[in-house]
Amino acid sequence: MELEDAKRKFIESWGKLGSEWGINRTMAQVHALLLISPDPLTTEEIMETLSISRGNANMTLRDLIGWGLIEKQHKPGERKEYFFADKDVWNIAKQVAKERRKRELEPVIKVLDELSKVTGDANDPEFSTFNKSVTDINKLAKNVDKTLETMLGAEESWFWGGIFKLFK
């Protein structure tokens, strides 16, 4: 396969994966493009390469900055803004985990805590089934939360060495 085809395929696959996991396809594609670009790119170049509008490019780039996945760069003597992605896969995974934890896991835990407090008659199957499911899911969510907290604070080494060894 030619390098150019490979690049296109990478961008396409990354976009597809993103959309399957609730991340806007264009955002994932812009990220993919910057991941494989040796040099920072301008909004213009990104619009051109991915055939997207200026507005879309601008919003997507701001979102990516919000996720901590890319940064702006200024070249001396130039007006244009350049964008580049952090290429360190461990940082990327960490950033994504951190953001989703904050945006999605935390609000869910808040609701589950609230729902765990609901009281009722332990002999009422309606109540006891509700209560058991909610408290079990709450325990799981808190476990995942703790795990992420620990992982995000941990060193990089275990990550590349193989997470899986820990489960053997």
Place this chain on the structure above:
Amino acid sequence: MELEDAKRKFIESWGKLGSEWGINRTMAQVHALLLISPDPLTTEEIMETLSISRGNANMTLRDLIGWGLIEKQHKPGERKEYFFADKDVWNIAKQVAKERRKRELEPVIKVLDELSKVTGDANDPEFSTFNKSVTDINKLAKNVDKTLETMLGAEESWFWGGIFKLFK
């Protein structure tokens, strides 16, 4: 909070979480409803409770069966089909992980393997940046895959004991 409000809130939150993670909102809601129902429910009851159409209910129930999250049940002497959800949170997590691994992770690894094979001039920054990103992501994906494989085959105990202890 009243039990009925709490149920509604649980269904709503589960639906929202699902949609943020690329799972159809209705599917997550039907799952939530069955999770907190002590007894199996008919299509009719599900349609009624969630105010959804017969077609939607039918398709969603079949999808949930496809994900291994719910099962059909027949009551002796009745024509209607009843549905109930596995209430074991460990099984649910396992099922979801297993399915997403098969549906999404595996295809991505296949593409990454293919893209890792692309050859080029190591002095060409276009090639070497592409190559580094692709091989790094491939390594990560394979690591995650191995980890899931091990976790899915492992015993339940570590799960409730606290995954996070492993990372301390």
Place this chain on the structure above:
DNA sequence: TTAAACTTTCAAAACTTTTTGAAAGTTTAA
């Protein structure tokens, strides 16, 4: 057989999300 009870299908409609692009806003150099 027949027909009632129930399930499945799928094209069209409703809804949601994403994208566009032109206008407004901002910054910089002269």
Place this chain on the structure above:
DNA sequence: TTAAACTTTCAAAAAGTTTTGAAAGTTTAA
């Protein structure tokens, strides 16, 4: 100042996804 270069905004349009509901299909009991 001014105006050119560039960035941001946002209402409307397009695209994508989900839902509906009526019709077709299936199963069962008599």
